[in-house]
Amino acid sequence: MASAQLRPHPVGKDPLVLGIETSCDDTSAALYRQSRGLIAHKSTCLSSTHRPYNGVVPELASRDHIGALLPLVEQVLAGRKPDAVACTTGPGLAGCLAVGVALAQSLAWSWRVPLAAVHHLEGHLLSPFLDPPPDFDFPYLALLVSGGHTALYDVAGPGNYLLLGETLDDAAGEAFDKTATLLGLPYPGAAGLEKLARRGNEQAASLPVPMLRQRGLNFSFSGLKTAARRRLEQGGKKADIAAAFQSAAIATLAGKTELALRRTRRKRLAVVGGVACNLALREALGKIADQRNALIACPAAEFCTDNAAMIALAGTRHLQSGYDLKIRPRWPLTSTDKDAPRCSPA
Numbered sequence: 001m002a003s004a005q006l007r008p009h010p011v012g013k014d015p016l017v018l019g020i021e022t023s024c025d026d027t028s029a030a031l032y033r034q035s036r037g038l039i040a041h042k043s044t045c046l047s048s049t050h051r052p053y054n055g056v057v058p059e060l061a062s063r064d065h066i067g068a069l070l071p072l073v074e075q076v077l078a079g080r081k082p083d084a085v086a087c088t089t090g091p092g093l094a095g096c097l098a099v100g101v102a103l104a105q106s107l108a109w110s111w112r113v114p115l116a117a118v119h120h121l122e123g124h125l126l127s128p129f130l131d132p133p134p135d136f137d138f139p140y141l142a143l144l145v146s147g148g149h150t151a152l153y154d155v156a157g158p159g160n161y162l163l164l165g166e167t168l169d170d171a172a173g174e175a176f177d178k179t180a181t182l183l184g185l186p187y188p189g190a191a192g193l194e195k196l197a198r199r200g201n202e203q204a205a206s207l208p209v210p211m212l213r214q215r216g217l218n219f220s221f222s223g224l225k226t227a228a229r230r231r232l233e234q235g236g237k238k239a240d241i242a243a244a245f246q247s248a249a250i251a252t253l254a255g256k257t258e259l260a261l262r263r264t265r266r267k268r269l270a271v272v273g274g275v276a277c278n279l280a281l282r283e284a285l286g287k288i289a290d291q292r293n294a295l296i297a298c299p300a301a302e303f304c305t306d307n308a309a310m311i312a313l314a315g316t317r318h319l320q321s322g323y324d325l326k327i328r329p330r331w332p333l334t335s336t337d338k339d340a341p342r343c344s345p346a
């Protein structure tokens with residue numbers, strides 16, 4: 001419980017918010033004010049630490065955050081004192097979250113400013129507002145594709161999120177990275193796989209498109225990953241397998257997104273999370289949006305991968321009156337708006 005002594009000073013209507021993100025291996029700090037938008041943003045990802053292990057090693061990522069976070073915070077502040085601090089408190093790697101939360105609490109307490117606990121996925125879902133295309137607004141359908149999550153959400157308004165479908169096994173980004181490793185690309189290999197795919201012939205190694213025959217809005221990627229492994233064992237060319245994998249992954253993401261657009265009748269689509277950096281995916285979804293006469297928003301790459309800008313933006317809605325924050329490594333996204341429908345899987 002926060003004591004009376006530990007209460008922050010009241011905050012004005014349009015606070016300058018410092019955002020902090022450390023839920024996985026990206027360390028990021030940002031300064032945001034709703035009326036002005038993003039003021040400063042700095043990120044670093046020490047993926048080279050994890051390269052020998054072909055995946056994020058939580059203990060090593062936490063140590064990297066300790067070294068990287070404070071210099072980034074100093075750079076974005078550039079001598080300014082914010083009116084509030086927003087920090088990712090979950091879901092994510094517990095040790096990594098702890099580094100960000102500890103610094104956020106300390107800074108907010110010492111400045112006596114409000115603190116906000118931000119759900120990482122709410123950050124991704126609201127990320128289109130960092131740099132929205134003309135006329136982009138609520139409500140919209142969001143395809144969230146990252147290294148840890150793959151899901152479709154109906155975003156009816158701020159704090160009003162309905163889960164329509166999600167992956168039953170691997171996340172899309174995880175499948176891209178693991179298949180890239182299989183093809184001998186250095187970790188994290190998803191961007192390398194996209195490059196390799198441009199030189200390949202997808203017909204030569206064609207792979208089955210997962211889940212398209214199922215009527216629901218869930219995804220599955222582990223079978224596709226295994227099918228890619230089998231093609232390689234059968235002597236398939238790496239570039240062809242990269243092309244076939246990417247094409248099948250995009251076909252399932254695009255197919256389910258189109259179905260969700262039809263079912264929800266939304267006329268706006270947001271594509272968010274690290275996999276939204278993939279240009280072939282953007283192109284495929286752009287075509288679907290065109291066919292359905294829908295407006296599409298794909299944030300710039302720096303706002304697709306994990307970043308503190310989206311956390312500062314989302315945190316502006318969650319400023320609290322005390323300094324006790326809980327880390328929630330597992331935290332389902334339920335609507336933060338009390339009138340919103342509860343999340344229900346497909």
Ligand code: KG4
Pocket residue numbers: 024026145146147148149172173174176177188189190191194273274275276277278279304305306
């Ligand atoms: O959103 P993000 O930074 O972290 C999570 O919240 O998980 O997403 C990272 C994921 C990684 O799996 C990364 O390999 C993938 O996004 N990614 C890509 C591309 N660039 C990054 N996946 C497909 N194609 C890309 N070009």
Ligand code: ZN
Pocket residue numbers: 120124146273274305306
């Ligand atoms: Zn993320």
